[in-house]
Amino acid sequence: xxxxxxxxxxxxxxxxxxxxxxxxxGEPLQKLLGQHPRLRIEHFPAYAPELNPDExxxxxxxxxLANSCPKDVDELMEDIIRSINGIRSSxxxxxxxxxxxxxxxxxx
Numbered sequence: 001x002x003x004x005x006x007x008x009x010x011x012x013x014x015x016x017x018x019x020x021x022x023x024x025x026g027e028p029l030q031k032l033l034g035q036h037p038r039l040r041i042e043h044f045p046a047y048a049p050e051l052n053p054d055e056x057x058x059x060x061x062x063x064x065l066a067n068s069c070p071k072d073v074d075e076l077m078e079d080i081i082r083s084i085n086g087i088r089s090s091x092x093x094x095x096x097x098x099x100x101x102x103x104x105x106x107x108x
Contacts, residue, residue, distance in 0.1 A: 003029075007036055015040045019052075056097030060087050 007014060014036075018024040020043055033039055049055040061083040070076040087093045 003032055003039065007039060013038050013040065015042060017042050017044060019044050020046055050102045053097045053101045053103070056100045057084070057087050057094075060093060060097070 018041060033041065044051055064083045065079055068079055070079055
């Protein structure tokens with residue numbers, strides 16, 4: 001559904017980067033690709049954190065959480081969510097995560 005909506009919203013060629021999760025493969029995706037020739041799927045290599053911008057997000061979050069001492073799992077979850085939300089709301093931090101990756105320049 002996400003890819004169908006993406007195609008509805010965007011004009012021209014659409015390139016989507018996916019990890020190798022089993023949910024990102026199979027008959028439904030192949031059928032969608034057959035129906036929409038302007039859609040192209042590129043998969044990240046099996047393990048390539050240097051190409052994956054979300055590794056930068058986790059790195060920032062871990063750095064922020066490194067010296068915390070939550071009292072319990074609930075407090076840990078609150079700290080993680082607060083950290084991720086802080087990163088998510090910062091265009092500069094998100095752009096830094098993309099730029100630190102070794103993605104080809106046209107994807108940055």
